[in-house]
Amino acid sequence: MVYHWQSANVKISGVDDMVLLSKITEDHIVENLKKRYMDDWIFSYIGPVLVSVNPFKQMPYFTEKEINQYQGAAQYENPPHIYALADNMYRNMLIDTENQCVIISGESGAGKTVAAKYIMNYISKVSGGGPTVQHVKDVILESNPLLEAFGNAKTVRNNNSSRFGKYVEIQFDRGGQPSGGKISNFLLEKSRVVALNSMERGFHIFYQLCAGATDTMKSDLALTQPDYFYYLSQSSCYKVEGTHDAHDFQETLQAMKIIGLPAQEQDDIFRIVAGVLHLGNVMFHESGNYANISDPQMVAYPAALLEIDPELLATKLVSRVMDGKWGRQTDRIEVTLGLEQANYTKDALAKALFARLFDYLVNRVNKAMETRTDGLTVGILDIYGFEIFQQNGFEQFCINYVNEKLQQIFIELTLKAEQEEYVQEGIRWVPIDYFNNQIVCDLIEEKRPPGVFAILNDVCATMHAVTSTADSDFQKKLSNAVIKNHHYQPSPEGFIIHHYAGMVSYNVEGFCDRNRDVLFPDLIKLMQGSSNTFIRNLFPDDTEKQNARPTTAGSKISKQANELVVALMKCTPHYIRCIKPNETKKARDWEESRVRHQVEYLGLKENIRVRRAGFAYRRIFQKFLQRYAILSEDTWPTWRGEAKEGIQRIMHSAHMSGDQYQLGKSKVFIKAPESLFQLEELRERKFDGYARILQRAFRKYFARRQRQKQREEAASIVHGKKQRRKYSLNRAFNGDYIGLDHKPELLSIVGRREKVEFCETVPKYDRRFQTTKRDLFVTTHRVLLIGREKIKKGPKKGLTVPIIKRDIPYKDIFRVSVSTRQDDFVIIHVRNTYDTVFESIFKTELLTTLNKKYKVVTGQDLTLHFSDSLEFVVKKEGWGGGGTRDLRFVSGPSALPLLKSNGKILTIAIQDGLPSTTRMKLFKNITIMFN
Secondary structure, rough: OOHHHHHHHOOOOOOEHHOOOOOOOOOHHHHHHHHHHOOOOOEEEEOOOOEEEEEOOOOOOOOHHHHHHHHOOOHOOOOHHHHHHHHHHHHHHHHHHOOOEHHHHHOOOOOOOHHHHHHHHHHHHHOOOOOOHHHHHHHHHHHHHHHHHHEEEOOOOOOOOOOOEEEEEEEOOOOOOOEEEEEEEOOOHHHHOOOOOOOOOOOOOHHHHHHHHOOOHHHOOOOOHHOOOOHHOOOOOOOOOOOHHHHHHHHHHHHHHOOOOOOOOOOOHHHHHHHHHHHHOOEEEOOOOOOEEOOOOOHHHHHHOOOOOOHHHHHHEEEEEEEEEEEEEEEEEEEEEHHHHHHHHHHHHHHHHHHHHHHHHHHHHHHOOOOOOOOEEEEEOOOOOOOOOOEEOHHHHHHHHHHHHHHHHHHHHHHHHHHHHHHOOOOOOOOOOOOOOEEEOHHHHHHHHOOOOHHHHHHOOOOOOOHHHHHHHHHHHHHHHHHOOOOOOOOOOEEEEEEEEEEEEEEEOHHHHHHHHOOOHHHHHHHHOOOOOHHHHHHOOOOEEEEEEOOOOHHHHHHHHHHHHHHHHHHHEEEEEOHHHHHOOOOOOOOHHHHHHHHOOOOOOHHHHHHHHOEEEEEEEEHHHHHHHHHHHOOOOOOOOOOHHHHHHHHHHOOOOOHHHHEOOOEEEEEHHHHHHHHOOOOHHHHHHHHHHHHHHHHHHHHHHHHHHEEEEEEHEEEEOOEOOOOOOOOOOOOOOHHHHHOOHHHHHHHHOOOEEEEEEEEEEOOOOOOOEEEEEEEEEEEEOOOOOEOOOOOOOEEEEEEEEEEEEEEHHEEEEEOOOOEEEEEEEOOOOOOEEEEEEHHHHHHHEEEEEEHHHOOOOOOEEEEOEEEEEEOOOOOOOOOEEEEEEEOOOOOOOEEEEOOOEEEEOOOEEEEEOOOOOOOOOOOOOOO
16 A cells, blocks of 8 residues: 555555455455455545445545545555546546546445436536536536436336436536536436336435425425325335435425526426326226226326326327328228227326426527537446346446446447557567457347347337237247347246346346337327427327338437447547445445455456556557657757657656566557656746746746835734834845745645645644644645644655644634734634634734635634733543633743743733834845845
8 A cells, every 4th residue: 555645544445456466366455455444444446447345424535625635646645536536537638638437337225316417516626617517517426416316216126226327527618617518318218207116216306396395386386195096006115214305396396496496396296296196197907908097187287287188188098090091092090999008108298297207308408508618527327226126127227338338338448458558569469368248248239130129129020009919929039039149048927148247037028118118209299289388299209101110119228328338439538447346335334245246256366466467557659759859858848869769768757667567569658657757747847947936036036026015014903003124124025935846745735725824834833832843834724734744654754744633714713813012922812712822923924815715715804903912711631621722922021932830820921012013124126136
């Protein structure tokens, strides 16, 4: 484990990067993950790949502190974290001007959706920007609760399972600020609207609306408890542990507001949601082989909410118009439906309403963050995880197919393509075997010879109505066509596919109906007749156009999956492999066999082996030269010789040994991440040197006017209240009295998002009036006191490193006290805790800077208290109480303070200084020289 100076006391838990494991076996991988998981370290690396284990609880390391810690830091500097991967994506996009994407994979309940949220939140925090940019960020972040409400549900394996896939692309301008975005959604599980398995729920929005709607809304939408609605009562599961539907409904409303949905549009959306629920309560009974509505009054509710004629709705639920051909003539015949067909028709309408509403919401989110300018993108793929249930139907088949495609990308880019690239470039390499799941993808999607989708589409093309024999026909044709494929085997209920993640048995019942995904023209026309414009616009279909072979659901998902693969392959990919440690959904519960299975099918062992033998970084010669030419005087500013020779001179200047890199035919390959970070640090130092030259010139130009203004402001703060020291009256303000240019470790611990306004090394007083040296920082949002500690464990044991001893946000400061004499004592009083006492030679500048920053953050002036008798609260230590201490200031014989402690009182005797009304001299026409 590589230690970062900020994490000196971090407990060692296995190895951070599993490339460093002593033995590469599934046993050792699982054991390492378990050690870290039990010590609450859920992240590990395999080189650049992040492995994340779902903790099933809130972890403490996703705060502003961690965002500051990981921003701009090299991967090896900190413990593994999703913020490190997010920062790497963002910086690579800006440095290489290439689009980036992250593929988050794993089975259902492994934590993929949460991982996607953390990435979006991190990028939002570090990418800066003004009000327009903030609006784009707000839309991106608030799209999560909105789309989760309408697209997520509780399953037996996951309380917040994504029942759709989404690919979020965040677009950035050349300065790295978000300028827009786009969400692509895939395969919403529409069947969940009308059918639920035991212990599962429908989409969250149904329960949110029932729990969170106002009394007026409940009255207008005829809402009651979820168990009243047939569609929700099938599973007898209405509440989810840890989920508060009423509270979540308020978040959904807030999200709607932020993306720009007006109140009337929101009302229309909820009318449709309620209308779908009431539509499910329309029941049928059979009479003479035909379906009849059991209670005609139940039709009134959905008809009123959808603003359609109730009689027409009742008619279209039990009958439909069909086109009959006799020679060249076409006749339209009204056919009365049977019981099974009527239920199918009702469910088809309910599914269509909800699915089109969901697509509309995605489009509205996209419209809210639409941009016409070109830019770079970061793509985040959050898609349904691999699923193996007791009963697996058409939806599970499609979901698992998409996961096969994503696994194929991972294999192509991390195992297959990487090894092929080494061979092409002439790099010394020993091939590593791995399972290539392309054969499974072909089994599902191939057209010649036909795969599962092609055979299913062929069977559906011959269906003219709802028929129970279609599924069995499909089962027979499938077995005849693909029986020789080793990854297929027949089963009594359907068929079995040997997926990369394991064997899955599929029940073919409903495969054909769900694949056809047909909404009859009668129902489209019915909805086009609604008096509600919003509902009419959801059905823009041209019902007069005859389509001999409508697009099936299988064809759509196959097309979308392949388009997604093409989009991802155009980006620089990053990977998060999510692991679900148990089925109980409880923290610290570890099921060894379950984790081992995931480690095997995710190919982590092969990934480690390839990474261990391979190269962490590769770039074409020209790009490498452009980035690192500044490291050698021979190559900077222009290199006109052979690219290989130029790179070798750069490596020589960087003291890079030959075993750390290889030159291929067109690319340079660097072995270890540390070597790359070494190049980056050297490059940064070079540019920092040039930047400092420019900064000095800038400071010389503006210093005199700026410092004169600051000194005038400072003088007014203490004027008439505190005696002045003679030598400090006309002193120029500098701000930095530590020399931060030469102490980057201090800047890093302060954080990249905090600008240092003032810093000084001060003696800090404790409860016994003993002093300790501290580095005092006044930054953008807080006062920091930094001390030193020795590392107690690990490879850097005994090394002294800086550490934050006290962090005081401005909002927690209620007063600052000083005496009326010329001494340097300052007390910072902090709400509800102990105070901080220290001496500052540059107290006037400190008070001025502190007052200015305090006012920016709180909107109020800092309260300054002047008295020669000051009281402060001390820190409670051990069994001793906290209590207070006093500082007493008296006249003394010397300009240097004489200190005398007596119990809880410290007396400071100091000579009188210049009168408190003394003003600084204003110098004109002089030049201030800077070294």
